[in-house]
Amino acid sequence: MAQAEEKKWELNGYVKGLQATSFTDLDSITTNSLLHNRLNFRWYPSDSWKVGIEVRNRLFVGDQITANPLLTGIEDDGIIDLSANIVEKKDVLLNTTLDRFWAQWQGTSWQVTLGRQRVNWGVDRIFNPNDIFNAYSFIDFDYEERPGSDALRVQYFKDTDYTLDMAVKITDDPDELIAAALYKFNKWNYDIQLLGGVYKRDIVAGAGWAGSIKNAGLKTELTYFRNYQNFAGDPGTFISSVSVDYALPNSLYLYGAYFYNSSGANQNAIENLVSINLDVKNLSPFTHNFFAQLSYEFSAITNLAMNILYSPTDNAVFINPSLNILMGEQFDLSIISQSLFGNTNNYDLLFNTIYTRLKWNF
Numbered sequence: 001m002a003q004a005e006e007k008k009w010e011l012n013g014y015v016k017g018l019q020a021t022s023f024t025d026l027d028s029i030t031t032n033s034l035l036h037n038r039l040n041f042r043w044y045p046s047d048s049w050k051v052g053i054e055v056r057n058r059l060f061v062g063d064q065i066t067a068n069p070l071l072t073g074i075e076d077d078g079i080i081d082l083s084a085n086i087v088e089k090k091d092v093l094l095n096t097t098l099d100r101f102w103a104q105w106q107g108t109s110w111q112v113t114l115g116r117q118r119v120n121w122g123v124d125r126i127f128n129p130n131d132i133f134n135a136y137s138f139i140d141f142d143y144e145e146r147p148g149s150d151a152l153r154v155q156y157f158k159d160t161d162y163t164l165d166m167a168v169k170i171t172d173d174p175d176e177l178i179a180a181a182l183y184k185f186n187k188w189n190y191d192i193q194l195l196g197g198v199y200k201r202d203i204v205a206g207a208g209w210a211g212s213i214k215n216a217g218l219k220t221e222l223t224y225f226r227n228y229q230n231f232a233g234d235p236g237t238f239i240s241s242v243s244v245d246y247a248l249p250n251s252l253y254l255y256g257a258y259f260y261n262s263s264g265a266n267q268n269a270i271e272n273l274v275s276i277n278l279d280v281k282n283l284s285p286f287t288h289n290f291f292a293q294l295s296y297e298f299s300a301i302t303n304l305a306m307n308i309l310y311s312p313t314d315n316a317v318f319i320n321p322s323l324n325i326l327m328g329e330q331f332d333l334s335i336i337s338q339s340l341f342g343n344t345n346n347y348d349l350l351f352n353t354i355y356t357r358l359k360w361n362f
Contacts, residue, residue: 013039014361018142020062022353032062036142040100048107052117054100054145060093078116078150079170099148111155118148119167121182121195122221123210126291127241127259127283129223130208132199133167133178135280138307139273139318141336142357149178161185175200195223199280202237203228217245225281237281238262243291255293259284270314270342270350286311301326316342330361 018034036058043051076083076097087094102115122128126138134147149169156164162185169178180197190211197204206223219242226236243257264287265272272285288311295305307320322336336355341347 035059259289
């Protein structure tokens with residue numbers, strides 16, 4: 001019998017409908033809708049080569065078009081802007097963005113990837129000080145693929161002993177240059193990584209590890225930045241995260257994390273939590289951040305979770321409950337709420353949004 005021809009390409013993706021209702025009181029209710037489509041294409045021209053192209057198409061409808069001027073100016077920070085507004089009206093905006101476009105060569109011990117890709121060096125779930133190429137915010141729950149970078153990445157694998165990962169962000173702006181190497185190995189039953197290089201105008205050095213203490217998982221990331229043009233005068237920025245998680249036999253999952261940012265503010269920073277110009281050096285506007293998550297699987301198809309972020313700065317409290325229901329193999333329904341409370345003297349409700357999301361995978 002003739003052997004079936006190996007598939008040379010594949011296409012998958014999803015369509016999501018997201019309905020948002022925001023308010024701080026009954027006199028300030030706004031509604032917004034988002035139709036989000038993603039297409040993931042892979043081409044395999046040979047056993048050693050692979051090409052990836054991924055596109056996200058978003059149709060925004062509602063008050064957000066005029067309330068958020070950043071929407072009409074959507075653009076990526078790559079060397080070429082691969083984002084375009086196809087339709088742009090007062091209450092309707094259609095944007096398409098090519099956020100993955102890469103070619104990859106795979107050898108016995110080497111892997112080389114060139115193009116728009118995600119260089120993921122973080123080991124933790126919420127705060128990733130080691131993720132210097134493409135930082136992300138856990139508040140942006142609807143972008144599970146997370147941002148990418150225009151980069152050249154070279155990886156060397158030595159069996160299971162160690163991995164050497166080197167990457168350079170492709171840019172024509174020296175202030176945006178990122179070039180670093182990460183060395184990863186296993187010791188004492190811990191996955192340990194060390195990184196060093198240049199981050200924009202800073203020298204960067206960091207470390208991370210992931211393992212367990214008895215039945216509890218332990219993850220830590222540390223990164224230090226210091227301006228190399230003003231090395232003596234710059235005190236540098238130190239960011240770190242440590243987390244512990246534990247899964248109980250009754251399907252209850254517990255997660256706790258602490259994130260420290262030496263450049264974070266100690267007052268009047270709460271509004272920057274959601275309007276922050278995201279950067280790995282500024283994953284949170286606060287110096288001290290405490291995060292907790294509790295989730296419970298009622299069944300194989302239903303999960304209830306509660307996320308809480310607290311900072312003593314401005315008495316900031318971010319509350320994020322969610323309910324996720326699998327509706328067959330291709331559909332899932334999510335109900336998500338995000339609320340931010342805080343002020344210097346009391347707990348004011350600064351914003352509150354309730355999301356309903358239906359997702360179809362294909």
